[in-house]
Amino acid sequence: MSARLLEVRNVTRRFGGLVANADVSLVVDEGEILGLIGPNGAGKSTLFNLIAGLYPPSSGSIVFAGEEITRLSAPARCALGIARTFQVVRSFDSMSVVENVVVGALMRHAGAREARLKALETLELTGLIGRANAPAVALTPPEKRRLEIARALATHPKLLLLDEALAGLTPSEAREGVELVRRIRERGITIVMVEHVMEVVMPLVDRAVVLDLGKVLAQGLPAELVRDERVIEAYLGARHRAA
């Protein structure tokens, strides 16, 4: 059951002089929920962008489902089964909610009617069905986050990358979000979720990787990590730096 789905090998990404990811290596097994945590600016979103193909790494390689994808375009990776949400939501604002999801559904359904049905089913799963015909611009911020998830899910991913999908939610909204993530996993979809609030993710994930200053600082079971001195230090350090 624990076949390897994703392997990130010694990936480095530079932006000019800044090293956003430094020699990052990690693996994701099929069916698991992996937490990717770390203070702001640690390089989590950058790593997502590299996995999803928004831009290529400066060096290193990425293997997905046994296939080397390091130089593949983002749409080609989507076709292979990688879907992602963006930390800053990017809804298609000239379209309705259901049409936003249709765009994702068209990845596997050639016909517009089929894609629409699939989109409605996905909205039902994500609890947005009541807003299906609303313009995407009219959604509240938490609804927009769920729309991002719905859109990504509609592409039939094997791997779903969630970038702070639970950020900025009220406690009850966050609980619903956690429920949604569980339901998605029950469907056999592997999940990597970025979250920088540890309290939210730790109960949810099977395993976590901690990034700090672009490097993998630690990885392991959530229970171990929350007691790990280096992890606590990184978080406290970041808080001090921010203060």
Add this chain to the structure above:
Amino acid sequence: MASQELPGRDSSAVAPRAEAGGRERERIDHDASLGSFARRRHRKLAVAALTTVAIALLPLVIHDVYLQNIIVLTLMYAALSQSWNILGGYCGQISLGHAIYFGIGAYVSTLLFVHAGLTPWLGMLIGGVFAALVALALGYPFFRLRGHYFTIATIVVAETGLLLMLNWDFAGGAQGIQIPYGPDSWAHLQFARDKLPYVYFALGFALLTWLVTFLIEDSRWGYWWRAVKDNAEAAESLGVVVFRSKMAAAALSAFFTAIGGSFYAAFVSYIDPDSVMGFQLSLLIALPAVLGGIGTLWGPALGALVLIPLTELTRSYFGGSGNGLDLIIYGVLIMVIALARPEGLTSLFGRTRKARATPQARANPEARANP
């Protein structure tokens, strides 16, 4: 990978029966939703059919050739702007050089008719394909770039085309080409006295471009194009190949614009570079869509209905074009729209219905979400 389970389907195996009942209800709900979407589409078709019939009957009341002329031009610009809207409105790639496709259509069909006796019906298809190829050649380098390079490139390329035609003697140079008069005939699209056939051709052209847009709206390309316009990076993450999408929109848009050029040449039976490839024409093709509502189904037609009679009337009132007055009018119109109603005239119609629907949907959003 396509064999993976559909979210929303496979959980029924583990779900208790009550939930299965809930799913059944939801399923019916989806059918209802698909049904109401289909009905909305049918209503649009019905409105288009009624409008077409009404316009077709117009010449029975309006016999004046000058007014019929305005009807022809209004319909033609509605169709041209509808074509422009495919690329500019739906896909978000603003072209200010569509005159080059119009000019290609006009010149290709005219040259083939004058020199080879080829019917303009075939000539306009050839012109359309040629224009589409030019659009692809233009898109190939520029669609990869971000920002406004594409828009600037369209202007430069259209101006280059204009210069080329001004200096190409075989195609009449600056003098242009006169299509020799023959007997009235549908095969040659020539009608010396009667304007009526042109009204019907222009009406058919406008209807065709409307139908194409209508079909596109609920098709792969239509959704992809709007996704590309709204957020290219998000679109790519959902499997949309942005570059290919833009290329397809550009080719289709250019094809229909060229058809309009061929028609115009037959209609006025005299073309020269300035009248079929000038910058003013590029503006006139883009403006109705901008005025009526960019990226909307009815925007271009609505915009043309307001703009074209207005420019024709001012033109006849203040004397021929070339004094720059039309340009000033266009400029003022664009500013007024941008300030008062950025969504265009169609928003005047949509607003009331939306205002009524939204509070309802708001009042009861959870009832449908969690039955």
